[in-house]
Amino acid sequence: MDRQRRKILALGLAGMGVIGGAIACSPIAFLDRKNEPNNPPKKIVIPPMQLNDASQERIKSSGLDPIAALREFDYGKVSQENGRTVREFQLTAKTKTVKLNAATDFITWNVNDRVPGPTLRATAGDRVRIAFANQAGHSHSLHFHGEHAAAMDGVKPIRHGAATIYEFDALPYGVHLYHCHVEPVARHIGKGLYGMFIIDPPTPRPPADEIVLIMAGYDTNGDGRNEMYAFNGLPHFYMQQPIAVQQNQLLRLYVLNMIEFDPVATFHVHANMFQVYRTGRSMTPSEETDVITMGTAERHILELTYRFTGKYMFHPHQDAIAEAGCMGLFNVIT
Numbered sequence: 001m002d003r004q005r006r007k008i009l010a011l012g013l014a015g016m017g018v019i020g021g022a023i024a025c026s027p028i029a030f031l032d033r034k035n036e037p038n039n040p041p042k043k044i045v046i047p048p049m050q051l052n053d054a055s056q057e058r059i060k061s062s063g064l065d066p067i068a069a070l071r072e073f074d075y076g077k078v079s080q081e082n083g084r085t086v087r088e089f090q091l092t093a094k095t096k097t098v099k100l101n102a103a104t105d106f107i108t109w110n111v112n113d114r115v116p117g118p119t120l121r122a123t124a125g126d127r128v129r130i131a132f133a134n135q136a137g138h139s140h141s142l143h144f145h146g147e148h149a150a151a152m153d154g155v156k157p158i159r160h161g162a163a164t165i166y167e168f169d170a171l172p173y174g175v176h177l178y179h180c181h182v183e184p185v186a187r188h189i190g191k192g193l194y195g196m197f198i199i200d201p202p203t204p205r206p207p208a209d210e211i212v213l214i215m216a217g218y219d220t221n222g223d224g225r226n227e228m229y230a231f232n233g234l235p236h237f238y239m240q241q242p243i244a245v246q247q248n249q250l251l252r253l254y255v256l257n258m259i260e261f262d263p264v265a266t267f268h269v270h271a272n273m274f275q276v277y278r279t280g281r282s283m284t285p286s287e288e289t290d291v292i293t294m295g296t297a298e299r300h301i302l303e304l305t306y307r308f309t310g311k312y313m314f315h316p317h318q319d320a321i322a323e324a325g326c327m328g329l330f331n332v333i334t
Helices: 002-010 053-062 066-071 185-190 319-323
Strands: 077-081 084-101 104-111 120-123 127-134 163-169 174-179 194-200 209-218 228-231 243-246 251-258 264-269 274-278 287-289 291-295 299-304 310-315 328-333
Touching (some): 053 084, 066 209, 084 120, 084 228, 174 185, 174 251, 185 209, 194 209, 209 243, 209 264, 251 291, 291 299
Parallel strands (some): 084 127, 209 251, 243 328
Antiparallel strands (some): 209 228, 251 299, 264 291, 264 310, 310 328
């Protein structure tokens, strides 16, 4: 294991000129989901997202891609060591200026040039090995929710130009998250250093169209309050480009509240009800509702099916948060 860790850390160090320099990594290509035990069978229909011209231009000009954040899961580089599955991920903290709207530029601290960072995915019991490099100009770290040893807790700052390895077993199954834990934590998270970490149960959940929705805020003037909000990074994007979903098909939402500076946010869907699997820690729902209250870092699996076609809103029921960018539409099609 020590040899393997040294091998990973050695990648990309050439040319840095320092011991422990940053790993030269690029975003990982997503694995073909047919290799995953939890892959939905072909009968699950994922409607294509036909981007309108305005959406294409926003993605191009903003530097953010909310479409990729919806349904892309990073399973890592998979190998077998001593009879068990090992998943290796390469994550790099970076700095990037993004355009939130035509009038607002925002300097992000991010993971792999993405806000939110890539959604990592493993199965309970897998060995997870994360090579983290810091190229963002400030000290950063990655703290993963779940169970692991203290040495892997990600609270120690990693200086700019340095790298480290986080390694632990993927436990327990459920919906988790990762984020920078360098003080002031709210500022580091608010600038984009966060992402979702899904640990699938040993027995797969029923097939469904699986969608990630991460709520977050932007303090654009540094006053400790959010002026803008978004699902998956870009304010109002899913109002401009509704999310296509299939009529009469199970929809599984992985919803995470990463809004700093606001104590709570709700999540609400129009004209429907959803089954709630709190923190994804159960195979049976705890309740059914159409609005759920979530504190910062709280996350759930929500399952629902749309019986009727048409466009249906989803948003926090704090209307000021919704109207400032955290609002979208499901476009239910046949």
